[in-house]
Amino acid sequence: MxxxxxxxxxxxxxxxxxxxxxxxxxxxxxxxxxxxxxxxxxxxxxxxxxxxxxxxxxxxxxxxxxxxxxxxxxxxxxxxxxxxxxxxxxxxxxxxxxxxxxxxxxxxxxxxxxxxxxxxxxxxxxxxxxxxxxxxxxxxxxxxxxxxxxxxxxxxxxxxxxxxxxxxxxxxxxxxxxxxxxxxxxxxxxxxxxxxxxxxxxxxxxxxxxxxxxxxxxxxxxxxxxxxxxxxxxxxxxxxxxxxxxxxxxxxxxxxxxAKSEMKQENMRIEGLRNRLAEALLSLPETSVNGTMNSRLPGNLNVTFRGINGENFMLALRNIAVSTGSACTSASLNPSYVLKALGLSDADAHSSIRFSLGRFTTEEEIDYAIGVISEEYLKQRKLGSLWKV
CATH class of the missing domain: 3.40.640.10 (Type I PLP-dependent aspartate aminotransferase-like (Major domain))
Incomplete structure (x- = not known):
C-alpha cells in the first residue's frame, strides 16, 4: 500500500x-x-x-x-x-x-x-x-x-x-x-x-x-x-x-x-467503500455528514469532526491525503463558504474534512484510513485540542 x-x-x-x-x-x-x-x-x-x-x-x-x-x-x-x-x-x-x-x-x-x-x-x-x-x-x-x-x-x-x-x-x-x-x-x-x-x-x-x-x-x-x-x-x-x-x-x-463503459460497475465498488468509511467515521462521537446521502456522488464524504481544529487534525493525518474543501480555495484560512451556506457555524465548518474516493482506492486503504482517523480524532479530543472561536 x-x-x-x-x-x-x-x-x-x-x-x-x-x-x-x-x-x-x-x-x-x-x-x-x-x-x-x-x-x-x-x-x-x-x-x-x-x-x-x-x-x-x-x-x-x-x-x-x-x-x-x-x-x-x-x-x-x-x-x-x-x-x-x-x-x-x-x-x-x-x-x-x-x-x-x-x-x-x-x-x-x-x-x-x-x-x-x-x-x-x-x-x-x-x-x-x-x-x-x-x-x-x-x-x-x-x-x-x-x-x-x-x-x-x-x-x-x-x-x-x-x-x-x-x-x-x-x-x-x-x-x-x-x-x-x-x-x-x-x-x-x-x-x-x-x-x-x-x-x-x-x-x-x-x-x-x-x-x-x-x-x-x-x-x-x-x-x-x-x-x-x-x-x-x-x-x-x-x-x-x-x-x-x-x-x-x-x-x-x-x-x-x-468512464462510459465502466461507470456502473465502478460506482458500485466506490460507493461500497465510501459507505464503509462513512459507517466507521459517523460512529465516532460528535461527527456528522454534510449534505444529503440520498443524492450524492458515490465517492464523496464530507464529515464534521465536531470540537476539533480541522486544519490541525488534517495535518496530523500525515499518511492520508485529504482536504478541508475545494482545492481552488485551499490556501484560504476562511471557513468553507459551501458549508456556511448549509448553516454550519464557523467552528463546525473549520472542523470538517472532505474525503473523496476513486478508481484506484482499495479496501486496504479505507481500512487503514479508518484506523488512523479514528485513533487521531479520539486522541485530539482526549487531549483537548479543541477549536477556539
Missing amino acids: KLPVYLDYAATTPVDPRVAKKMAECLCLEGTFGNPASKSHIYGWQAAEAVDIARGQIADLIGADTREIVFTSGATECDNLAVTGVALANRGGSRKKIITSAIEHKAVLDPCHYAETLGYEVVYLKPNADGLVTPEMLEEAIDDNTLLVSLMHANNEIGVVQDIGRLAEIAKSHGALFHSDCAQSAGKVRIDVSTMPVDYLSLCAHKVYGPKGIGAFYVRKGAPRPNPVIRGGGHEMGMRSGTLATHQIVGMGEAFAL
Missing part, C-alpha cells in the same frame, strides 16, 4: 494508464503529433482525425452531437464562457437577471460578480440544509427578466447532486438559458442532453482520470453563442481560439470512453 493514502479524488484524479498510453502516442514523430489545423499534409490529417474521434467519445458520454462540443483549457474556462460570454453577448438585451447558487464553484461565482459590474442583477440561491437547490426555490426567484440560470450538477465539496433536468425545465419555461458545471459529475452520474433541456455544460478531463489542462464546453445546437473569452484564429467554431492540444484531447476522449 502506497503512503500517503490518496483520498482527494475530488481535487484531481491520477491519469489512468490506458489514457496515458493513448496520449503518449500523440507526442512523438512516430505518432500523431501534428497540428490538427494543418490541412495540407498527412500529419495534420491524422491529428485532426484523432481530435474528431475524441470529440465523438466526449459527445457520446453526454448524448450530444459532436458539433456541440467545443474544446477549452478546462471547466473554469467553460464556466467563464457560459456566464461572462453570455452576459457580454446580451449586453444590449432586455433580460438583466442571472440566477445561480451560493455553493457554486468560484469559476461561476467570480464571473457572476463580474456580470454585476456589467449591470446584471445576480440572485444567489441558498440551498437547504441537505445542500439541495429545489425547484421551488428556482420558481420563486425566476421571472421573464432572467437571462441565464447557472447551477452545478454535483458540488465539489459536499458531493450533492442536483436535479438539473428539472431545474433546466423551469428555466426554459421562462425563456431563460440554462448552464450547469458538470466537472465533478461527468463519468460518475448519467448525463443525457437529449432528455435534459440544458443549453451549456462545463466538462473537464482531470476529474475523470484524464489529463489536466483540457476541458469541453457543450453548446446546444441553436443556443445563443457566448462571446469568446479567447480570440485569435477562429478555432472551435470561433468560440475558443488556440492550437488544439491533440494529446490532451485524445486523453480526454479516452477517459470519457472508459
Whole structure:
C-alpha cells in the first residue's frame, strides 16, 4: 500500500494508464503529433482525425452531437464562457437577471460578480440544509427578466447532486438559458442532453482520470453563442481560439470512453467503500455528514469532526491525503463558504474534512484510513485540542 493514502479524488484524479498510453502516442514523430489545423499534409490529417474521434467519445458520454462540443483549457474556462460570454453577448438585451447558487464553484461565482459590474442583477440561491437547490426555490426567484440560470450538477465539496433536468425545465419555461458545471459529475452520474433541456455544460478531463489542462464546453445546437473569452484564429467554431492540444484531447476522449463503459460497475465498488468509511467515521462521537446521502456522488464524504481544529487534525493525518474543501480555495484560512451556506457555524465548518474516493482506492486503504482517523480524532479530543472561536 502506497503512503500517503490518496483520498482527494475530488481535487484531481491520477491519469489512468490506458489514457496515458493513448496520449503518449500523440507526442512523438512516430505518432500523431501534428497540428490538427494543418490541412495540407498527412500529419495534420491524422491529428485532426484523432481530435474528431475524441470529440465523438466526449459527445457520446453526454448524448450530444459532436458539433456541440467545443474544446477549452478546462471547466473554469467553460464556466467563464457560459456566464461572462453570455452576459457580454446580451449586453444590449432586455433580460438583466442571472440566477445561480451560493455553493457554486468560484469559476461561476467570480464571473457572476463580474456580470454585476456589467449591470446584471445576480440572485444567489441558498440551498437547504441537505445542500439541495429545489425547484421551488428556482420558481420563486425566476421571472421573464432572467437571462441565464447557472447551477452545478454535483458540488465539489459536499458531493450533492442536483436535479438539473428539472431545474433546466423551469428555466426554459421562462425563456431563460440554462448552464450547469458538470466537472465533478461527468463519468460518475448519467448525463443525457437529449432528455435534459440544458443549453451549456462545463466538462473537464482531470476529474475523470484524464489529463489536466483540457476541458469541453457543450453548446446546444441553436443556443445563443457566448462571446469568446479567447480570440485569435477562429478555432472551435470561433468560440475558443488556440492550437488544439491533440494529446490532451485524445486523453480526454479516452477517459470519457472508459468512464462510459465502466461507470456502473465502478460506482458500485466506490460507493461500497465510501459507505464503509462513512459507517466507521459517523460512529465516532460528535461527527456528522454534510449534505444529503440520498443524492450524492458515490465517492464523496464530507464529515464534521465536531470540537476539533480541522486544519490541525488534517495535518496530523500525515499518511492520508485529504482536504478541508475545494482545492481552488485551499490556501484560504476562511471557513468553507459551501458549508456556511448549509448553516454550519464557523467552528463546525473549520472542523470538517472532505474525503473523496476513486478508481484506484482499495479496501486496504479505507481500512487503514479508518484506523488512523479514528485513533487521531479520539486522541485530539482526549487531549483537548479543541477549536477556539
